[in-house]
Amino acid sequence: MAELQEVQITEEKPLLPGQTPEVAKTHSVETPYGSVTFTVYGTPKPKRPAILTYHDVGLNYKTCFQPLFQFGDMQEIIQNFVRVHVDAPGMEEGAPVFPVGYQYPSLDQLADTIPCILQYLK
Numbered sequence: 001m002a003e004l005q006e007v008q009i010t011e012e013k014p015l016l017p018g019q020t021p022e023v024a025k026t027h028s029v030e031t032p033y034g035s036v037t038f039t040v041y042g043t044p045k046p047k048r049p050a051i052l053t054y055h056d057v058g059l060n061y062k063t064c065f066q067p068l069f070q071f072g073d074m075q076e077i078i079q080n081f082v083r084v085h086v087d088a089p090g091m092e093e094g095a096p097v098f099p100v101g102y103q104y105p106s107l108d109q110l111a112d113t114i115p116c117i118l119q120y121l122k
Contacts, residue, residue, distance in 0.1 A: 029120045031113040033105040037092040042082035044121050050082040052114070060092055061085030086117060 026039045039061060044050065055064035065085060069078055088110055090098055098104070105113075 027120065029116050031116040033109045033113060034089050036086065036089060036113045036117065038084055038086045038117050040082065040084050040121070041078075044082045044084075048082055049080070050084055051078070052084045052086065052117075054086045054110075054114075055088065055091065058091075060087045062093070084117065084121065086114065 024039045028035050028037050053065050055061050
């Protein structure tokens with residue numbers, strides 16, 4: 001069996017001097033279907049457009065959208081938007097196991113949680 005070797009990988013497009021990684025703020029809001037976690041990048045402002053994402057089945061926002069939003073060509077676009085990444089119940093990192101008998105919300109019910117998030121963000 002071959003021995004594993006440590007490899008150092010350098011970033012292709014490192015941050016420019018003085019540039020810092022974006023800070024994410026994670027929130028939770030109670031909805032009629034339970035608590036929903038979402039992460040906001042940027043500062044929400046009334047006239048500032050937002051990109052709202054909702055991940056695919058079995059993923060969370062990081063596993064579904066991180067490669068897209070970290071892509072070099074996206075940096076110029078996302079700097080002009082607030083990003084709100086919604087995690088379906090139980091899909092956020094470190095989520096507890098659902099109790100026995102828990103009825104997971106339907107897709108329509110999951111969609112109904114979005115207005116609660118938007119109201120929370122004003």
